[in-house]
Amino acid sequence: MLLPRRDAQSLAAAIELAVSTRSAALGRAAHAAAVRLLPSPLPCFLSNHLINLYSKLDLPSPASSLLLLHPSPSVVSFTALISGAAQHHRPLLALRLLPAMLRRSVRPNHFTLPCALKASSSPLSPPSSGPQIHSLALRLGLLPADPFVASAALDMYLKTGRPADARNLFGEMPRPSAVSFNAVMTNAVLHGRPDDAVRAFFALRRAGERPDTVSLCAFLNACAGASYADLGSQLHGFVSRYGFCADVSVRNALVDFYGKCRRTRDARGVFDEMPLRNVVSWCSMIVVYAQNGAEEDAFKLYLKARSEGVEPTDYMVSSVLTTCSGLSGLDLGRSVHAVAFRACIDANIFVASSLVDMYGKCGSVEDAEKAFDEMPERNLVSWNAMIGGYAQHGRADAALALFDEMVASGEVAPNFVTLVSVITACSRGGYTDEGLELFEKMKERFGIEPRTEHYACVVDLLGRAGMEERAYEFIKEMPIPPSISVWGALLGSCKMHRKTELGRIAAEKLFELDPQDSGNHVLLSNMFASAGRWDEAIEVRKEMKDVGIKKGPGCSWITWKNEVHVFQAKDTTHERSMEIQAMLAKLRTEMEAAGYKPDTGYALYDLEEEEKETEVIQHSEKLALAFGLLCIPPGIPIRITKNLRVCGDCHRAFKFISGILGREIIVRDNNRFHHFRDYGCSCMDYW
Numbered sequence: 073m074l075l076p077r078r079d080a081q082s083l084a085a086a087i088e089l090a091v092s093t094r095s096a097a098l099g100r101a102a103h104a105a106a107v108r109l110l111p112s113p114l115p116c117f118l119s120n121h122l123i124n125l126y127s128k129l130d131l132p133s134p135a136s137s138l139l140l141l142h143p144s145p146s147v148v149s150f151t152a153l154i155s156g157a158a159q160h161h162r163p164l165l166a167l168r169l170l171p172a173m174l175r176r177s178v179r180p181n182h183f184t185l186p187c188a189l190k191a192s193s194s195p196l197s198p199p200s201s202g203p204q205i206h207s208l209a210l211r212l213g214l215l216p217a218d219p220f221v222a223s224a225a226l227d228m229y230l231k232t233g234r235p236a237d238a239r240n241l242f243g244e245m246p247r248p249s250a251v252s253f254n255a256v257m258t259n260a261v262l263h264g265r266p267d268d269a270v271r272a273f274f275a276l277r278r279a280g281e282r283p284d285t286v287s288l289c290a291f292l293n294a295c296a297g298a299s300y301a302d303l304g305s306q307l308h309g310f311v312s313r314y315g316f317c318a319d320v321s322v323r324n325a326l327v328d329f330y331g332k333c334r335r336t337r338d339a340r341g342v343f344d345e346m347p348l349r350n351v352v353s354w355c356s357m358i359v360v361y362a363q364n365g366a367e368e369d370a371f372k373l374y375l376k377a378r379s380e381g382v383e384p385t386d387y388m389v390s391s392v393l394t395t396c397s398g399l400s401g402l403d404l405g406r407s408v409h410a411v412a413f414r415a416c417i418d419a420n421i422f423v424a425s426s427l428v429d430m431y432g433k434c435g436s437v438e439d440a441e442k443a444f445d446e447m448p449e450r451n452l453v454s455w456n457a458m459i460g461g462y463a464q465h466g467r468a469d470a471a472l473a474l475f476d477e478m479v480a481s482g483e484v485a486p487n488f489v490t491l492v493s494v495i496t497a498c499s500r501g502g503y504t505d506e507g508l509e510l511f512e513k514m515k516e517r518f519g520i521e522p523r524t525e526h527y528a529c530v531v532d533l534l535g536r537a538g539m540e541e542r543a544y545e546f547i548k549e550m551p552i553p554p555s556i557s558v559w560g561a562l563l564g565s566c567k568m569h570r571k572t573e574l575g576r577i578a579a580e581k582l583f584e585l586d587p588q589d590s591g592n593h594v595l596l597s598n599m600f601a602s603a604g605r606w607d608e609a610i611e612v613r614k615e616m617k618d619v620g621i622k623k624g625p626g627c628s629w630i631t632w633k634n635e636v637h638v639f640q641a642k643d644t645t646h647e648r649s650m651e652i653q654a655m656l657a658k659l660r661t662e663m664e665a666a667g668y669k670p671d672t673g674y675a676l677y678d679l680e681e682e683e684k685e686t687e688v689i690q691h692s693e694k695l696a697l698a699f700g701l702l703c704i705p706p707g708i709p710i711r712i713t714k715n716l717r718v719c720g721d722c723h724r725a726f727k728f729i730s731g732i733l734g735r736e737i738i739v740r741d742n743n744r745f746h747h748f749r750d751y752g753c754s755c756m757d758y759w
Contacts, residue, residue, distance in 0.1 A: 079109075080106070080110060080118055083102050083105060083106050083118060084117065084118055084121045086098065086101075086102040087103075087121045087122060087124075088121065090102060091124065091125050091128055091129075094128075094129060096129050096131065099122075099125045099126070099129065103122055103125075106118060106122075113141060113142065113143050116142070116144065116146065116149075119141075119142050119149065120146070120149050120152065122134075122135075123135050123139060123142075123149050123153055124152040124156075126138070127152050127155065127156025127157070128159075130160040132157060132162060135152075135153050139153060145176060146178065147173075147178050147179065147180065147181050147183075150172075150173040150178055150180075150184065151180075151181070151183050151184040151187065154166045154170065154173075154184060154188055155183075158188070158191040159190075161194070162191075163191035163192070163193075163194035163196050163197045164196060164197065166187065166188060166190075166191035167191050167192065167197060167198075167201050170184075170188050170205070179212065180208070180212065182214055182218045182221050185205060185212075186220050186221055186224035188205050189202060189205055189206075189225055189227070189228045190224060190227075190228070192228055193227065193228045199232070202228045202229065202232055203237075206241075209221050215241075215244075216241070216244040216245050216246065219245075219249040219252065222248075222252060223249065223251040223252045223254075225241055226241050226242060226252055226255045226256070227258075227259065229241060230255060230256070231259060238256075242256070247279075248279060248281075249281065250276060250281045250282065250284055250287060253273070253275065253276040253279075253281065254284070254286040254290060256268070256269075257269040257272045257273060257276075257286075257287065257291065258286065260272065260290075261290055261294050261297060266293075266294035266297040266298035266300075267294075267298065269290055269291065269293070269294035270294050270295070270298075270300070270303070273287060273290070273291045273294075285316070285319050288311060288316060288322050288325065289321055289322060289325040291304075292307060292325040292328070293328070295329055295333075296328060296331075296332035296333065299332070299333055301333040301335065304326075304329045304330075304333065305338075308326060311326070317345075320346065320350055320353065323342060323346050324350075324352050324353050326339075326342045327339045327342050327353065327357055328359075330342065330360070331356070331357075331359065331360030331363060332363070334364055336364045336366060339357065339360045343356075343357045351382055351383070351388065352387075354374075354377040354382055354388065355385070355388045355391055357373055358370045358373050358374055358391045358395070359391050362391055362394050362395045362398065365398070367398040367399045368399065370392070370395040371392065371395050371396070371401075383415070384411050384412065384415045384417070385417070386417045386422050387422070389408060389411065389415070389426070390422045390423055390425075390426040393405060393408055393409075393423070393426040393427060393429070394426060394429075394430070396430050396434065397429060397430045397433035397434060399636075400434050400435065400631075400711070400713040400740055401434065401631065402431075402434040402435060402631075402711060403631060403634065405427075405430045405431065405434055406439075408430075409427055419446075419447070419448055421447070421451055421454070422453075424444075424446075424447045424454065425450075425451065425457055427440075427443040428440050428443045428444045428447075428454055428461065429453075429460075429461070431443060431461070432457060432458070432460065432462075432464060432465070433461070435465075435709075435711050435740055435745055437462065437465045440457070440458060441458070444457075444458045450483060451484060452485075452486075455474070455478045455483075455484060456490050456493060458474060459475055459490060459493045459494060460493040462474065462493075462497060463493045463494070463500065465744075465745045465747065465754060466500045466501065466744070466745070466756070467501075467754075468497045468498060468500055468502070468503055469501065471494060471497035471501075472494065472497060472503070472506070475494045478490070485518065486518050486520070487520065488520050488523055491510065491514050491518070491520055491526060492525045492526060492529060494507075494510060495507045495510060495526060495529040495530065495533065496529050498533060499532045499533040499536050500536075500744070500755065500758075502537070504533055504536075504537045507530070507533045508530065508533065524552060524554075524555040524557065524558060527546075527550055527552070527558055528558045528560075528561050529561075531543045531546060531547060531562050531565075532561040532565065534546065534565075535561060535562060535564065535565020535566070535569075536565065536568075536758050538569055540562065540566055540569060540571045540574055541574070543561075543565065544562065547559075554581070555585075556582060556585050556586055556589075559581045560578075560582060560592070562574070562578040563575055563578040563579055563582060563592065563596065563599075564595065566578060566599060567595055567598060567599035568758060570599065572599060572600060572608075575599050576596065579592055579595070591716075597609045600612065626640065626641060626692055626714065626715060626716045627640045627692050627715055628692040628693040628696040628712055628713065628714040629712070630696045630699060630710070630711065630712050631711070632699075632700070632703045632704065637696070639692045639695040639696045639699070640692050641691050641695075642690040643690075643692065643695055646695075646699070648699065652695055652698040652699055652702065653698075655698040655701055655702055656689055656690075656695070656698050659698065659725075660689060662732050663728045663729065666728055666731075666732055667728075668725065668728045670688050670689070670725075671688070671720045671721040671724055688719070688721040688722070691719060691722050692714065693714050693718055693719075693722045696712045697710060697712060700712065701733070701735070706734075706735070709735075709736040709737070710736070710737045710738070711740075712737070712739045712740070713740045713741075714740070714742070716742055717741050717743050718739055718741045718746060723746065723753065726746070726753070727752060728751065729748070730749050730751065730752075731749075731751035736748070736749045
């Protein structure tokens with residue numbers, strides 16, 4: 073029994089429902105019903121609905137089969153399939169369909185050609201395909217008058233690196249539309265030319281065109297990229313005046329703009345005033361906090377989003393994992409990992425790369441290795457995260473082996489970040505010759521021009537090996553001006569090897585580049601103190617006081633039962649302070665019995681020796697360690713984070729404690745990770 077036409081239309085409605093719900097099962101069921109109940113061939117309108125269904129669901133095989141079976145395919149049939157192929161990154165299929173369409177004497181229209189031009193913008197498409205479609209549009213009379221085709225051709229030329237052709241086409245337009253200006257703006261932002269995007273926006277306004285959501289978002293992205301805070305704020309006023317405030321995309325762009333301009337409070341104000349938020353809104357605000365050093369606020373906002381029923385996405389989870397890295401929150405990171413696992417996005421390449429990075433920065437290189445090994449595919453970020461994790465933890469052998477594997481695999485090419493990590497690993501592992509060879513051949517082997525970060529790594533590499541004079545000569549021969557990191561690496565090595573005269577030269581250069589940084593003054597003072605040159609150490613401290621430079625307070629923190637416990641030197645405010653002091657006294661007795669003597673060379677110079685010993689035992693990292701020993705059961709590593717470099721005495725004491733108690737102690741200071749176990753440290757006493 074054949075269905076009447078109204079029932080065929082019911083099937084068409086079912087197919088459209090399948091499209092809107094993205095249900096391939098429902099669509100196939102409707103297709104099967106049509107084949108069973110309708111005469112062959114299927115009615116044209118129903119066949120077009122099915123082609124559109126399969127194209128939008130990225131099922132090109134059944135869509136192509138339907139097109140072949142169609143007795144007289146129309147422009148609608150071909151356009152649906154070309155559009156689906158272009159949208160789902162199948163540019164070659166879309167481009168093959170266009171000549172097939174012409175061979176069937178079907179004339180493309182102003183919907184078909186923009187889809188084909190989009191396909192020709194892909195890097196996978198032949199370079200000549202875009203200009204050929206442009207010529208076809210001219211022959212069909214759709215250029216330059218049709219704004220949709222003209223804008224698509226303009227976008228194609230901009231995306232394929234033909235700015236001269238794009239300018240010529242733009243000049244031929246009788247009246248460029250807002251869509252054309254949008255193409256110029258979005259591509260300018262995409263290619264790092266924010267000023268061009270700003271100029272295009274003003275040209276749009278002068279042409280009398282009304283900006284739309286795309287225009288406003290592109291302009292805000294340009295202002296964010298160039299840090300034009302005042303200009304972007306003016307557009308915020310324009311948005312409010314012309315009624316765009318209800319548009320969630322514009323609001324999200326405002327949040328992102330204020331965040332990149334380091335105006336966190338303004339970003340939060342826009343976020344709080346949003347009448348409707350989507351998942352991008354939450355992610356944008358989380359990223360704003362993460363990028364501006366407010367990791368705790370970022371994590372609190374993530375928890376609020378989850379409490380309001382927002383489902384985790386790959387972008388949200390990646391952003392939150394970044395905040396866990398900043399907080400050194402291993403337990404927090406593991407909880408987010410569990411969320412990603414339950415949401416089935418832990419294998420997503422961006423989430424997996426963030427997991428590798430988070431575990432490495434939170435001190436669990438073993439978990440980072442596991443996350444890396446389980447990745448179904450890897451990109452440059454994931455390779456760099458794992459190599460960088462090894463470098464931070466002093467695992468030079470593993471970093472070099474993984475780098476060799478990366479190069480041999482041919483999956484991705486190393487970039488400048490990769491080389492920074494590998495040379496850093498060579499420095500921390502004592503592989504001086506390997507690191508120097510890699511630096512000298514990086515341009516020849518990988519086409520990477522050395523940057524200031526690479527020069528700083530080489531200075532650190534030479535300094536670690538006790539070759540400070542050679543490092544100084546290397547700095548003088550640099551083709552680019554030495555940066556703070558370069559001179560800082562030299563000063564650090566001079567302090568370690570007590571090369572005071574050369575250290576003073578490095579310090580003076582640092583004072584010129586960054587006169588308000590207290591760390592350089594303290595490092596110079598400590599270098600003189602460790603060499604017994606107390607007068608010069610006192611003079612440096614006096615200079616700091618005279619010019620108003622204050623040393624930031626050192627603090628250490630440790631997490632226990634989802635609570636962060638923060639300590640400063642000589643801190644007695646903790647609720648378990650008496651137990652902590654008793655633990656410190658016990659540790660001191662056991663360490664002295666094992667041969668430990670306090671290193672007071674860096675302690676205050678105006679105290680007696682006995683007082684100095686009392687001072688160093690009350691350092692913040694020792695207080696945090698005593699608390700950790702009270703709370704954390706044996707067998708579980710104690711993880712401590714410090715905002716400054718760990719001092720020499722604490723470093724020495726932690727080595728003793730790790731051996732006496734048989735505990736693994738992991739300290740992340742502002743320079744690197746220290747893994748203490750069995751009376752030793754992963755940094756090999758150089759940091």
